[in-house]
Amino acid sequence: MLETKGLCKNFGALEVAREVNFRLERGARHALIGPNGAGKTTFINLLTGVLPPSRGSVLLEGEDVTLLAQARRVKRGIARTFQINQLFRGLTVQENVCIAVSERLGVGGSMLRAAGRRADVLDEAARLIDMLKLGQDADRRIIELPYGRQRLVEIALALGLQPRVLLLDEPAAGIPSAESHILLDAIATLPKDIAVLIIEHDMDLVFRFAERITVLVSGAIFAEGTPAEIAANREVRSVYLGSALDG
Amino acid sequence: MIAATELARRHRLRWWEALPWIASLACFFAFPNYLAFGTQVLITILFALSLDLVLGYAGIVTLGHAAFFGAGAYTVGMMAMHWGWNEPISGLIAAALVAGAIGLASGLVLLRTHGLALLMLTLCTMALLEQAANMGAAWTGGFDGMPGLSFSKILGLFGFDVLYYRSQYLYALAVLFACFAIVRTLVYSxxxxxxxxxxxxxLRMHAVGAPVRVRQVLAYTVSAALAGVAGALFTQANGYVNLAVLSLERSAGVMIVLILGGYGRLYGAFVGAIAYMLLEHVLAKAYPTAWQLGLGITLIVVALFARNGVIGIFDSLRRRIERSAR
Known part of the structure; x- marks a missing residue:
């Protein structure tokens, strides 16, 4: 479904993505792991069009989208969350979700009807808010919420776009462990044909979620396989998993 | 569904929104000797409202908004002076179209930039127009501008001249009301x-797939058109237009109005314009040589202690009350 071919990204002499050939299948539950500075977030930025690649291409359903702007890729079904919350901090939770839903429904540019009277947008936003157990905070501004709750709003915004490919950049970071099941529950309710790629340091969550894992080290793919294969891979354990699993 | 109801409630017309209009009409009867001043306040509100759309809502920082005010002011002035077209309402429409076109053309270029570059380029746009008006003396009157302009009756019924303060005031109020309705509809949409x-x-707007620049340019264009209407009203009400309508002082003044009242709050333009012009009026009378000092001190106090302006104070009070009620 989403594929990269020879994807490279340089910042001057620094290579942050090196010949990445990656494939995310339809309906995949795929995790991308690696030590800090491995280039995981950069890879997501390349997939979503935040950064242009130095070489190589990004294909969605076989179509080259490398030159498409970020907003155009979103329209084609690629949605993401950010490692550090990127929300509309002065707006309420509901307004945040409504903005995403409005854009998906193509009414974000509508000038005549009050946003508060768009039943389709409001109903959809309310459903997502309920799904992520944010109901009691729906009318609170983002700046009034604890960080963990804000992370859930990040997820709600991405889900509001009803993507075909969902890229989650450390979605559980900052969410209290008692609430991380809300995140997994939300992902579990997604239609099975949506491909989900998750970057996460919480190995417990990764091994519960992923059906396939890619290990990225120094901007290049180091290993790829099922969770069992990755857990059994000695080299992976030595460069990354050993410390993560022991920790 | 509680939240859905809450958002709908906030976007609904509220009873207190009638107050500014009732107060404006009350002023018409209560202060018949101050209607010329009142007209200037209404024009300033409209100008500030147009700036609020781009600065307060879209977050586009500009120091050159007088470019559009001036474009509208000169449009009706030149139409009256050179073509004898002095019908007020069609003059407003023409001013909106001209200012809107300039807003669209400049917005397409300027809004590719951000921050200081954008600030400088908006300033340059205004300076270019000011110089164009200065150099095109055959059309604009150059440095002297175009004095002694007269306009025909509104709808062919109501006398409209610098001497007809009552018509002027009601006309400006009606135009402000129509423009406010447009802005209110837009910001709640x-x-x-x-x-x-x-x-x-x-960053997040790009990530939800919004065509950010298209929206910014649209907002900039609508805002420019509204500023053009304010400028046209200024020329019609005063019967003259000169280079002062394209000055940095006018751009900075309207920004001060918004800072005083509170930007991104719709009614901040009302509160700010009234506060600014009253202060200016009172201080200039009391201290003719040092009135700007008082204005400056007020602005410093607002910037330090009420960053969201006068409306912001009410907003935080309301939030505090709501929080304690939860």
Whole structure:
């Protein structure tokens, strides 16, 4: 479904993505792991069009989208969350979700009807808010919420776009462990044909979620396989998993 | 569904929104000797409202908004002076179209930039127009501008001249009301919500697939058209136009109005314009040589202790009350 071919990204002499050939299948539950500075977030930025690649291409359903702007890729079904919350901090939770839903429904540019009277947008936003157990905070501004709750709003915004490919950049970071099941529950309710790629340091969550894992080290793919294969891979354990699993 | 009801409630017309209009009409009867001043206040409100759309809602920082005010002012002035076209309402429409076109053309170029570069380029746009007006003396009157302009009756019924303060005031109030209705509809629409999103987090707006620049240019164009209407009203009400309408002082003044009243709050333009012009009026009378000092001190106090302006004070009070009620 989403594929990269020879994807490279340089910042001057620094290579942050090196010949990445990656494939995310339809309906995949795929995790991308690696030590800090491995280039995981950069890879997501390349997939979503935040950064242009130095070489190589990004294909969605076989179509080259490398030159498409970020907003155009979103329209084609690629949605993401950010490692550090990127929300509309002065707006309420509901307004945040409504903005995403409005854009998906193509009414974000509508000038005549009050946003508060768009039943389709409001109903959809309310459903997502309920799904992520944010109901009691729906009318609170983002700046009034604890960080963990804000992370859930990040997820709600991405889900509001009803993507075909969902890229989650450390979605559980900052969410209290008692609430991380809300995140997994939300992902579990997604239609099975949506491909989900998750970057996460919480190995417990990764091994519960992923059906396939890619290990990225120094901007290049180091290993790829099922969770069992990755857990059994000695080299992976030595460069990354050993410390993560022991920790 | 509680929240859905809450958002709908906030976007509904509220009873207190009638107050500014009732107060404006009350002023018409209560202060018949101050209607010329009142007209200037209404024009300033409209100008500030147009700036609020781009600065307060879309987060586009500009120091050159007088460019559009001036474009509208000169449009009706030149139409009256050279073509004898002095019908007021069609003059307003022409001013809106000209200022809107300039807003669209400049917005397409300027809004590719951000921050200081944008600030400088908006300033340059205004300076270019000011110089064009200065150099095109055959059309604009150059440095002296165009004095002694007269306009025909409004709808062919109501005398309209610098001497007809009552007509002027009601006319300006009606135009402000119509423009306010447009701005209110816009800011509470999905489009307005997306503008607020752009102001709050550009990166996220791209990530939800919004055509950010198209929205910014649209907002800039509408705002320019409204500023053009304010400028046209200024020329019609005063019967003259000169280079002062394109000055940095006018751009900075309207920004001060918004800072005083509170930007991104719709009614901040009302509160700010009244506060600014009253202060100016009172201080200039009391201290003719040092009135700007008082204005400056007021601005410093607002910037330090009420960053969201006068309306912001009421907003935080309301939030505090709501929080304690929860």
């Amino acid at each position: 999905s489009f307005g919500q997306s503008l607020t999103g752009i102001r709050e987090n550009l």
